[in-house]
Amino acid sequence: MTVFDRRAVRAHRDRAAPRLDDFRFLFDEVTERLLDRLDDVTRRFPVALDLGCRNGALGRQLAGRGDVGTLVQGDLSPIMAARAGPRALALDEEALPFADGAFDLVLSCLSLHWVNDLPGALIQIRRALKPDGLFLAALFGAGTLAELRDALSDAEGETAGGVSPRVSPFADVKDLGNLLIRAGFALPVADADRISVSYADPLALMADLRGMGESNAVRERWPAVTRRDTLAAARRVYRERHAGPDGRVPATFQVVFLSGWAPHPDQPRPVARGSASVSLGEALK
Numbered sequence: 001m002t003v004f005d006r007r008a009v010r011a012h013r014d015r016a017a018p019r020l021d022d023f024r025f026l027f028d029e030v031t032e033r034l035l036d037r038l039d040d041v042t043r044r045f046p047v048a049l050d051l052g053c054r055n056g057a058l059g060r061q062l063a064g065r066g067d068v069g070t071l072v073q074g075d076l077s078p079i080m081a082a083r084a085g086p087r088a089l090a091l092d093e094e095a096l097p098f099a100d101g102a103f104d105l106v107l108s109c110l111s112l113h114w115v116n117d118l119p120g121a122l123i124q125i126r127r128a129l130k131p132d133g134l135f136l137a138a139l140f141g142a143g144t145l146a147e148l149r150d151a152l153s154d155a156e157g158e159t160a161g162g163v164s165p166r167v168s169p170f171a172d173v174k175d176l177g178n179l180l181i182r183a184g185f186a187l188p189v190a191d192a193d194r195i196s197v198s199y200a201d202p203l204a205l206m207a208d209l210r211g212m213g214e215s216n217a218v219r220e221r222w223p224a225v226t227r228r229d230t231l232a233a234a235r236r237v238y239r240e241r242h243a244g245p246d247g248r249v250p251a252t253f254q255v256v257f258l259s260g261w262a263p264h265p266d267q268p269r270p271v272a273r274g275s276a277s278v279s280l281g282e283a284l285k
Contacts, residue, residue: 002116003169006076006092008217009114013054013077016213020055020080023211026197030255031058031109033193034138037257038067038107041134045069045105049128051093051137052076052111054213056084068105075111077213096124103128108137110255113170114217122183132264135185141192141256142172147242148205148234148251155233168218173256185260186267192256198248202238203231205251 016023035058046069050058053073062068073088075081081088091097093108093115106125115121125135171179177190199205209215242249261267 002219004114004116005217005219005221006094006114006116008215010076012210012215012217013075013213014079016211017055017077017079017083019211020213023208024055024057026195026212026253027054027057027110029195030138031061033255034058034107034109034136034257035061037136037259041067043067045134047103048072048105048107049074049098049103050084051096051106051108051125053084053088054080054111056088058107058109059085072103076114080213093121096121096128098128100127101130101133104130104133106133106135106137108139110138110140112137113139113141113168118171119179119182122179122185126184126260126262129262131262132267133262135258135260135262137258138255139176139258140168140170141176141254142170143194143252143254144168144170146252147238147249148202150241151202151234151238152230154237155230159227159230159233168216170254171256176256176258180258180260183260184263186263188258188260190256190258192254195253195255197251197253198244199251200248202235202249205249 044067048062048068048071050056050062050071050073053059053075054077056073059071059073062071071085071087073081073084074091075084075088076090076092078090081090089097093112094117106129108125112118112121122135129135173190173192177188180188180190197205199208238249239247244250
């Protein structure tokens with residue numbers, strides 16, 4: 001199934017690249033939370049990959065930590081990759097150009113939610129890891145931009161006589177956890193954080209999404225530019241339904257964090273079903 005127009009995703013990132021530092025606040029916040037999870041792992045990773053690196057912000061935060069050696073960076077946008085650093089290349093997350101077992105660690109921050117074949121991408125990531133290598137990722141999940149989706153849908157129905165998919169579909173945390181298992185990761189974990197950002201005006205949110213390179217890239221979107229009356233209606237609906245007492249409106253981002261390990265014989269394993277020697281009732285006594 002092809003949900004996203006990958007050429008549009010690349011074009012949006014190309015366009016955003018020169019001024020991304022003006023719009024990176026959300027990426028910085030999520031990167032910090034992702035690296036907090038890396039701090040829980042007490043080991044060194046000699047060779048790592050930053051998948052969907054944009055302009056190299058995650059790599060700059062990794063610099064000097066001591067737990068990551070050589071970092072390779074890659075992004076769908078050649079312009080982003082050129083700004084990331086000397087070991088950066090343009091690549092497609094759906095067709096990774098790496099040999100099996102190339103990395104000890106693969107990180108990805110807010111990029112994989114634009115992948116059409118996410119199960120296939122996860123399988124490729126697992127194969128690119130050495131045995132007992134770690135995968136850590138953050139991506140937008142279900143509930144992200146629910147307020148904007150609600151306002152745009154009603155506004156288009158009111159002014160355009162139909163509804164276009166204006167906000168990307170996002171998977172929920174349970175489904176993403178199941179995808180880790182399906183891709184063959186050991187010790188899979190999926191959890192979610194909710195980040196709320198407030199805006200003085202809904203149009204400022206739309207401008208931020210464009211500046212981030214996160215504009216709509218759903219393949220079935222209407223190709224025409226959004227009509228002025230539709231934007232005006234969306235702005236009104238957004239304010240009526242979601243504005244707080246101070247007049248500001250929230251934008252919700254549900255961020256799902258994934259972690260999993262490439263299988264290795266020395267990893268802990270669950271005991272076989274029915275092998276317990278003491279019943280739960282006895283243990284609770």
